[in-house]
Amino acid sequence: MLAVVERLKSAGYETAMAGGGPGTRFVDENGHTEYEPATVEFIDDFQNGGLLDVLRNSGPGLYDRVQEYRAWYRAQSPALVLADGISAAIAAAADDREYLYVSHDPAAFYDNPVERVGAVVRNRLAMRTATRFLLPKVWDGEPTVPGAEVIPPLAPERDAAERDVDVLLVPSAFSIDPDRLADTLRARGREVTLVGGENWETEPTLQPYIAGANLVVCNGYSTVMEAAVAGTPCLVLPTTSEQQGVADALSETRGFYAAASLDDVEALLGDVESPRPQPNGAARVAELVAGYADGKRIVR
Numbered sequence: 001m002l003a004v005v006e007r008l009k010s011a012g013y014e015t016a017m018a019g020g021g022p023g024t025r026f027v028d029e030n031g032h033t034e035y036e037p038a039t040v041e042f043i044d045d046f047q048n049g050g051l052l053d054v055l056r057n058s059g060p061g062l063y064d065r066v067q068e069y070r071a072w073y074r075a076q077s078p079a080l081v082l083a084d085g086i087s088a089a090i091a092a093a094a095d096d097r098e099y100l101y102v103s104h105d106p107a108a109f110y111d112n113p114v115e116r117v118g119a120v121v122r123n124r125l126a127m128r129t130a131t132r133f134l135l136p137k138v139w140d141g142e143p144t145v146p147g148a149e150v151i152p153p154l155a156p157e158r159d160a161a162e163r164d165v166d167v168l169l170v171p172s173a174f175s176i177d178p179d180r181l182a183d184t185l186r187a188r189g190r191e192v193t194l195v196g197g198e199n200w201e202t203e204p205t206l207q208p209y210i211a212g213a214n215l216v217v218c219n220g221y222s223t224v225m226e227a228a229v230a231g232t233p234c235l236v237l238p239t240t241s242e243q244q245g246v247a248d249a250l251s252e253t254r255g256f257y258a259a260a261s262l263d264d265v266e267a268l269l270g271d272v273e274s275p276r277p278q279p280n281g282a283a284r285v286a287e288l289v290a291g292y293a294d295g296k297r298i299v300r
Contacts, residue, residue: 001017001082001084001102001154002026002027002030002032002156002205003154003155003156003157003280003282004082004154004282004285004286004289005017005032006030006156006157007157007282007283007286008286008289008290008298011286011290013289013290013293013298014298015298016035016076016078016298017032017033017034017035018034018035018036018037018069018072018088019034019035019036019037019085019088020034020035020036020037020039021039025202026202026204026205029202029203029204030204030205035072037064037065037068037069037072037087039061039065062087062090065087066087066090066091066094067091069087069088069090069091069092070091070094070095073091073092073095073097074095078097078298079098079292079293079294079298080098080099080100080289080292080293080298081097081098081099081100081298082099082100082102082285082289082298083099083100083101083102083130084101084102084103086122086125086126089101089122089125089126089129089130090125092129092130093125093129093130098131098292099129099130099131100130100131100132100133100134100285100288100289100292101126101130101132101133101134102134102135102136102154102285103122103123103126103133103134103135103145103148104135104136104137104221104246105119105122105123105145105242106119106123106142106143106144106145106245106249107119107120107123107143107145108142108143108245109143109241109242109244109245109246109248109249110241110242110245111241112241115241123145123148127145127147127148131292132149132288133145133147133148133149134148134149134151134281134284134285134288135148135149135150135151136150136151136152136153136154136225136281137150137151137152137153138153138224138225138228138249138250138253138256138278139249139250139252139253140252140253142249143245143249151281151284151285152229152278152279152280152281152284153224153225153226153228153229153278153280153281154222154225154229154280154281154282154285155207155225155226155228155229155230155280155282156205156207156226156282157207157280157282158205158207158208158211158230161208162208162211162212163208163209163211163212163213164212165191165193165209165212165213165214166190166191166192166193166213166214166215167185167190167191167192167193167213167214167215167216167217168193168195168206168209168210168213168215168216168217169181169182169185169192169193169194169195169197169217169218170195170206170216170217170218170219170220170223171194171195171196171218171219172218172219172220172239176237176239176262178194178196178197179194179197180262181217181237181262181265182194182197184262184265184266185217185265185269188266188269190215190269193209193213195209206223206226207226207229207230210223210226210227210230210232211230211231211232213232214232214233215232215233215234215235215269215272216232216233216234216235217234217235217237217265218234218235218236218237219236219237219238219239219240219243220243221242221243221246224236224246224250224256227255227256227275228255228256228275228277228278229277229278229279229280230277231255231274231275231276231277231278232255232274232275233255233256233257233272233273233274233275234255234256234257234275235256235257235258235259235265235268235272236250236256236257236258236259237258237259237260237265238258238260253275254273254275254276255272255273255274255275255276256275257272
């Protein structure tokens with residue numbers, strides 16, 4: 001979403017950001033500040049606990065997060081809200097605010113009935129209350145969200161020159177041991193750049209590294225989208241239900257591969273091809289936001 005914010009700023013729009021989480025460091029590196037409402041650890045609660053933990057922890061956490069978003073909206077008084085999380089969307093809908101919703105979360109991603117119902121509820125709520133529901137997809141066809149407007153994947157603009165990288169390893173908050181994976185890759189003769197590793201310095205954007213890499217190994221969909229825009233082969237290591245849904249959706253997409261184990265990674269290393277670079281959907285989102293906001297303050 002930083003890609004959208006940067007485009008809006010360059011067009012003269014004033015923006016304010018909220019959300020928090022691991023991406024905050026990139027927000028800081030790009031010279032922005034970000035309001036951080038109460039956190040909700042649904043994935044931790046569900047995958048490491050169960051439905052009872054979700055009801056006990058995530059339920060009250062969601063309520064608190066929504067209320068804090070509502071208070072922040074009142075303080076910001078935006079012309080438009082751009083939401084990529086359900087808490088921000090619920091808060092906008094509760095206050096009858098105009099908002100655009102960006103999500104890549106079809107219900108068909110999930111085999112577990114609880115997670116599938118959750119995705120159905122999220123998507124239907126956004127479909128009924130958002131001014132526009134935007135679905136950034138790397139893959140063609142199903143799975144999709146009925147009624148959503150499909151847009152190209154989102155990625156930052158590449159302002160710096162490409163970096164010469166062999167394998168770029170991008171771990172996420174939910175990931176297998178990145179050091180062990182890096183050692184496995186190096187044992188196969190590959191040069192590994194580990195994002196967040198001992199010698200890594202936080203960069204405003206990974207796009208120059210992703211664009212210059214021979215292979216990207218990652219978990220999260222943000223990195224998948226950046227690889228799609230850059231035309232870089234991408235190996236996905238899913239460790240959550242959502243990530244597994246992404247990996248399954250990409251199974252027929254050229255240049256994208258999934259691995260369930262370190263053995264799978266080793267087997268795939270010598271047999272990857274580059275995807276065809278896709279357009280950057282950030283331009284489309286920024287265009288829509290600007291059209292609705294009409295030069296007033298925007299929050300994301």
